[in-house]
Amino acid sequence: MRYELYYQPLIQGRGEFVRLALEDAGADYVDVARNPSVGRAGIMKILEDRSIKTPAFAPPFLKAGKLMIGQTANILQFLAPRLGLVPKDQASRIWAHQLQLTVTDWMAEVGAVHHPIANSLYYEEQKDESKKRASYFTSMRIPKFLGYYEAVMERNPKGSKYLLGKRLCYVDLSLFQMVEGLRYAFPKTMAKLEPNYPRVIALHDRVAVRPRLKKYLASPRRLAFNQNGIFRHYPELDE
Amino acid sequence: MRYELYYQPLIQGRGEFVRLALEDAGADYVDVARNPSVGRAGIMKILEDRSIKTPAFAPPFLKAGKLMIGQTANILQFLAPRLGLVPKDQASRIWAHQLQLTVTDWMAEVGAVHHPIANSLYYEEQKDESKKRASYFTSMRIPKFLGYYEAVMERNPKGSKYLLGKRLCYVDLSLFQMVEGLRYAFPKTMAKLEPNYPRVIALHDRVAVRPRLKKYLASPRRLAFNQNGIFRHYPELDE
Numbered sequence: 261m262r263y264e265l266y267y268q269p270l271i272q273g274r275g276e277f278v279r280l281a282l283e284d285a286g287a288d289y290v291d292v293a294r295n296p297s298v299g300r301a302g303i304m305k306i307l308e309d310r311s312i313k314t315p316a317f318a319p320p321f322l323k324a325g326k327l328m329i330g331q332t333a334n335i336l337q338f339l340a341p342r343l344g345l346v347p348k349d350q351a352s353r354i355w356a357h358q359l360q361l362t363v364t365d366w367m368a369e370v371g372a373v374h375h376p377i378a379n380s381l382y383y384e385e386q387k388d389e390s391k392k393r394a395s396y397f398t399s400m401r402i403p404k405f406l407g408y409y410e411a412v413m414e415r416n417p418k419g420s421k422y423l424l425g426k427r428l429c430y431v432d433l434s435l436f437q438m439v440e441g442l443r444y445a446f447p448k449t450m451a452k453l454e455p456n457y458p459r460v461i462a463l464h465d466r467v468a469v470r471p472r473l474k475k476y477l478a479s480p481r482r483l484a485f486n487q488n489g490i491f492r493h494y495p496e497l498d499e
Numbered sequence: 500m501r502y503e504l505y506y507q508p509l510i511q512g513r514g515e516f517v518r519l520a521l522e523d524a525g526a527d528y529v530d531v532a533r534n535p536s537v538g539r540a541g542i543m544k545i546l547e548d549r550s551i552k553t554p555a556f557a558p559p560f561l562k563a564g565k566l567m568i569g570q571t572a573n574i575l576q577f578l579a580p581r582l583g584l585v586p587k588d589q590a591s592r593i594w595a596h597q598l599q600l601t602v603t604d605w606m607a608e609v610g611a612v613h614h615p616i617a618n619s620l621y622y623e624e625q626k627d628e629s630k631k632r633a634s635y636f637t638s639m640r641i642p643k644f645l646g647y648y649e650a651v652m653e654r655n656p657k658g659s660k661y662l663l664g665k666r667l668c669y670v671d672l673s674l675f676q677m678v679e680g681l682r683y684a685f686p687k688t689m690a691k692l693e694p695n696y697p698r699v700i701a702l703h704d705r706v707a708v709r710p711r712l713k714k715y716l717a718s719p720r721r722l723a724f725n726q727n728g729i730f731r732h733y734p735e736l737d738e
Contacts, residue, residue, distance in 0.1 A: 313654050314594050317601045317647050329593055331600040338593060354568055354577060355553050361570040362556045364600075368607055376615045377628065378635035389616065389628050396617035408556050415552050 263289040263339070264323040266303050271489035272441070274332045274367065275320040280433040281336055283476040285343035291481070333360045336430050345430040355424055359412065359431045366405045366438060370445070371490045373397045373497060383494070394497035398449040402442065406457045409435055413459040420459050421466070428467070435460065436467035441491035446498040502528040502578070503562035505542050510728035511680070513571045513606065514559040519672040520575055522715040524582035530720070572599045575669050584669040594663055598651065598670045605644045605677060609684070610729045612636045612736060622733070633736035637688040641681065645696045648674055652698040659698050660705070667706070674699065675706035680730035685737040 263282065267275025269291070282289045293303050303319050306312065316330025322338070329335050337357050340346035346356050371379075376393040377386040409423065418426040423435065439460065443450045454461050467473060476482055485491055502521065506514025508530070521528045532542050542558050545551065555569025561577070568574050576596050579585035585595050610618075615632040616625040648662065657665040662674065678699065682689045693700050706712060715721055724730055 310650075310654065313656055314597070315647075315650065315654070316597070317604070317644075327590060327593065329597065331597045334593060334597050334600055337596075351566060354566065354573060357576075358553070358555070358568065358570045358573050361573055361600075361603075364603075365556070365607070368604070372611065372615075376611075377631045378639075380635065380639060386631075389631075392616045392625075392628075396619065400617075400619060405556075408554075411549075411554065415549065415554070417552055 261288070261325060261342075263287060264292050265289055265320060266292050266306065266322070267320040268300055268303070269293040269298075270300075270483065270486075272437075272483050272485060273320075273490050276437055276483075277332050277363070277434045278320055278322065278335050278339070279481075280437060280473070280476075281339055281343060281345055281430045283481070284428075284433055284470060284473050285345060286472050287339075287343055333357065333364050336360055336434075340430045343430075345428070345433075347425050347427075347429070352424055352429075356429050356431050359409075359423055360434060362405070362408070363431070363434045363438060366401075367490060369397060369401055370441065373445075374492050374494065383492070387496075390494070390497060395499075398446055398498065402446070402449060402453060403456070405438075406453065406460055410457045410460050413463065422463065428470070432463055432467060433473075436464050439464040441485065444485040445491040445493050447493070448498045500527070500564060500581075502526060504528055504530050504559060505532060505545065505561070506530070506559040507539055507542070508532040508537075509539075509722065509725075511676075511722050511724060512559075512729050515676055515722075516571050516602070516673045517559055517561065517574050517578070518720075519676060519712070519715075520578055520582060520584055520669045522720070523667075523672055523709060523712050524584060525711050526578075526582055572596065572603050575599055575673075579669045582669075584667070584672075586664050586666075586668070591663055591668075595668050595670050598648075598662055599673060601644070601647070602670070602673045602677060605640075606729060608636060608640055609680065612684075613731050613733065622731070626735075629733075629736060634738075637685055637737065641685070641688060641692060642695070644677075645692065645699055649696045649699050652702065661702065667709070671702055671706060672712075675703050678703040680724065683724040684730040684732050686732070687737045 265275065265278055267273065292298050293300060307315055314328050320332055320335065321328060321330040322335045329338055346353055373394050374383045374390050375386065376389045383390060412423055413420045416424060422428055423431050504514065504517055531537055532539060546554055553567050559571060559574065560567060560569040561574045568577055585592055612633050613622045613629050614625065615628045622629065651662055652659045655663060661667055662670050
């Protein structure tokens with residue numbers, strides 16, 4: 261089946277978690293809004309189309325045959341068994357989804373660093389508040405989340421190479437992406453913190469060299485991090 | 500099966516979405532931390548217990564036989580088919596979960612109103628920032644979310660009584676709870692807004708009189724909203 265991913269065409273954002281799963285699995289998919297004749301406007305049009313019975317609150321959403329699925333973690337939960345990116349048993353699937361939902365929470369906090377007051381305002385209009393929020397995020401929240409995933413890997417009964425089981429699953433790809441994004445946004449903080457989370461960093465490195473993913477990351481399909489995305493680098497927030 | 504719910508014992512919080520599903524279904528469950536000999540400390544002890552292989556990042560979590568499941572929407576997705584609170588077909592289940600995950604996003608924004616800078620600080624230490632955040636939340640975000648669920652009900656091909664299909668599902672209970680909480684926290688704002696979302700409000704009223712739920716809401720098991728919860732009433736944030 262050819263999957264259709266709908267997400268903003270100029271940023272990695274939440275869509276990137278879905279792209280990584282599709283790319284790692286070598287799935288047949290089209291990143292619809294990257295076509296300039298569709299773009300962001302094309303996505304907004306779909307969101308407002310009253311004939312659609314299951315509208316997403318926001319992108320990303322995925323079309324798979326007749327299904328239209330929104331919410332990043334929901335999309336991944338749907339795709340993962342089809343892409344061979346999660347074990348078959350129910351307990352593993354529930355656990356993987358739980359770990360992915362915690363990534364969702366983490367991402368919301370990443371966005372809140374540069375937009376603590378309102379998404380409708382520019383960063384420059386909430387810079388003072390952002391500085392305070394960033395100090396909390398870098399000193400307390402990044403360690404809390406990294407420490408959580410480190411503990412999960414440490415406790416994995418099948419060994420500490422992956423988050424669950426002994427093979428890669430889709431949540432490993434998302435954790436890779438969190439490390440990538442945090443390194444872009446908070447390089448000083450991450451340089452200090454990384455030595456405390458050796459399993460997470462080893463997982464990141466293991467994911468980066470997976471053949472299909474390595475090719476993807478070097479391709480033009482992988483958008484560069486930039487200052488319109490969710491991960492943003494403002495040096496004043498990384499101190 | 501007797502389900503064991505683990506959540507903070509003195510607030511409704513995220514645990515309440517799970518309680519509502521269990522109560523509406525008349526399920527056999529125990530709200531573990533309400534036992535004073537367990538309390539909040541008992542939950543924290545479990546979260547730090549290294550022998551647990553699937554630790555939650557934060558409460559609530561649910562024990563169901565051998566499974567220990569975290570993340571509110573994940574718990575509900577697991578429980579709903581067992582409690583008869585979601586249709587059987589895959590498309591409906593994916594759609595219901597998507598709607599529930601949007602409630603998760605909404606709740607995170609509710610908490611951010613009184614804690615825009617850091618959860619580790621008191622409200623009084625971030626009052627100025629809260630005022631700004633509240634103005635954004637009440638003027639733009641509450642209408643956006645209510646408008647979304649109103650549109651979903653309007654588009655429901657099986658009629659506009661419920662969010663999906665023609666019978667109540669677990670997400671209807673969560674939407675009831677959002678209206679309850681917002682009325683407590685932002686009574687002035689809600690009084691102004693509610694007339695614009697007649698389907699959502701009618702759903703709220705329909706849920707409130709369901710026999711088991713009505714009994715629950717009048718019982719001591721239903722904690723009162725209070726200023727330690729996620730929904731908080733600060734008059735200065737409701738203007």
